[in-house]
Amino acid sequence: MIHKESLLYRVLNHELSGGIFLILCTIFSLAITNSPVGEGYLKIWDTPMFGENLAHWVNDGLMAIFFLYVGLELKQEIYYGELRNIKTAALPIFAAMGGMLIPAGFYIMLNFGNAETMGGAGIPMATDIAFALAVITLVGKNVPFALRLFLTALAVIDDLGAIIVIAIFYTSQLHLEYLAVALLILAGLFIMNTRGVKSLLPYVIGGIAAWYCMLNSGIHATIAGVLLAFTIPSNRIKSESLSYMIEVVLAKPVAFIILPLFALASTAVTVDASSTGALAENYGLGILLGLVVGKPIGITLFSFIACKLKVCSLPSSINWKMVFGAGMLGGIGFTMSIFITMLAFNDVEHINNAKFSILVSSMVAAVAGFIYLKIVCHKPLEASDNAEEANA
Numbered sequence: 001m002i003h004k005e006s007l008l009y010r011v012l013n014h015e016l017s018g019g020i021f022l023i024l025c026t027i028f029s030l031a032i033t034n035s036p037v038g039e040g041y042l043k044i045w046d047t048p049m050f051g052e053n054l055a056h057w058v059n060d061g062l063m064a065i066f067f068l069y070v071g072l073e074l075k076q077e078i079y080y081g082e083l084r085n086i087k088t089a090a091l092p093i094f095a096a097m098g099g100m101l102i103p104a105g106f107y108i109m110l111n112f113g114n115a116e117t118m119g120g121a122g123i124p125m126a127t128d129i130a131f132a133l134a135v136i137t138l139v140g141k142n143v144p145f146a147l148r149l150f151l152t153a154l155a156v157i158d159d160l161g162a163i164i165v166i167a168i169f170y171t172s173q174l175h176l177e178y179l180a181v182a183l184l185i186l187a188g189l190f191i192m193n194t195r196g197v198k199s200l201l202p203y204v205i206g207g208i209a210a211w212y213c214m215l216n217s218g219i220h221a222t223i224a225g226v227l228l229a230f231t232i233p234s235n236r237i238k239s240e241s242l243s244y245m246i247e248v249v250l251a252k253p254v255a256f257i258i259l260p261l262f263a264l265a266s267t268a269v270t271v272d273a274s275s276t277g278a279l280a281e282n283y284g285l286g287i288l289l290g291l292v293v294g295k296p297i298g299i300t301l302f303s304f305i306a307c308k309l310k311v312c313s314l315p316s317s318i319n320w321k322m323v324f325g326a327g328m329l330g331g332i333g334f335t336m337s338i339f340i341t342m343l344a345f346n347d348v349e350h351i352n353n354a355k356f357s358i359l360v361s362s363m364v365a366a367v368a369g370f371i372y373l374k375i376v377c378h379k380p381l382e383a384s385d386n387a388e389e390a391n392a
Contacts, residue, residue, distance in 0.1 A: 266355070
């Protein structure tokens, strides 16, 4: 387990500010888009810049830095955290698998055979880490720290799954020459890592070059951010780890600049009387059922199966009711789901309807998860109570 003095513990207990700021940016974006100055606001994100518009560079540029941060976070969990021990890591890994497969199954069941909407199956697979941790922090001090760690590890692995889905299923025309150069650069950085090169500059220059080549390869440029994270040197002594130091430096810009800018750009959705009809569409309903119903069922079911198979065990301070509550918060797809939406659909109507469905679904998951965890975490759990539930 991670000590209370560790950085991760402090971050988990101060995650509220970043999540709330993200929510406020979303409310602001929706409000101004649907105000008399909404047209002017939309034009801001359509401002031409280097051959594309501003929104494009937020999605393909700044979000690559976010995915670099996600990769570094995953790496730190492997080196120092919940994923360090395979027995401990197995629980959130199985939970994340269930939290991706079951929601996707709900979506596919409703959209099977529809070529226009089948590509959206990845949308309900995602979890917004900042938003989910903000809500679980709001629940209060009775939430076991082990449950917060479980939700964090689950969300990080879930993001990794989303990244794999993006790389495999949301790749347009592939330009092998650019991809080959990007992979060669990343391989070179990895070799430098193994040879003990710990200077930051080569990884910055190489990372930018790899991002540029990946951007032109047809594979989404954000993948370069994740791959770059695994080329940056780590050290068993945390204070001497370059990857850890970069993660610490990026934490605030990601929480208070990059994700809010993405929220401002991507939630500029016009809402009117016809918007509620999005939830009646099969793809809108698939997103709603996937996030609100599929997430808690998948996370709890796969975790339960893993424990019954003795692959892992439930921490003594949490029970299955709490796991289900964490699964409900896993249904807060928000930024990650919106990001996948913009890759899955080309039609503006589909994109806007899917965004509306994501916003509604994420809000339902957040409110329901908050109320549910308030009820089940009203008092500290005795170890004996957990043992009885685990053996049930």
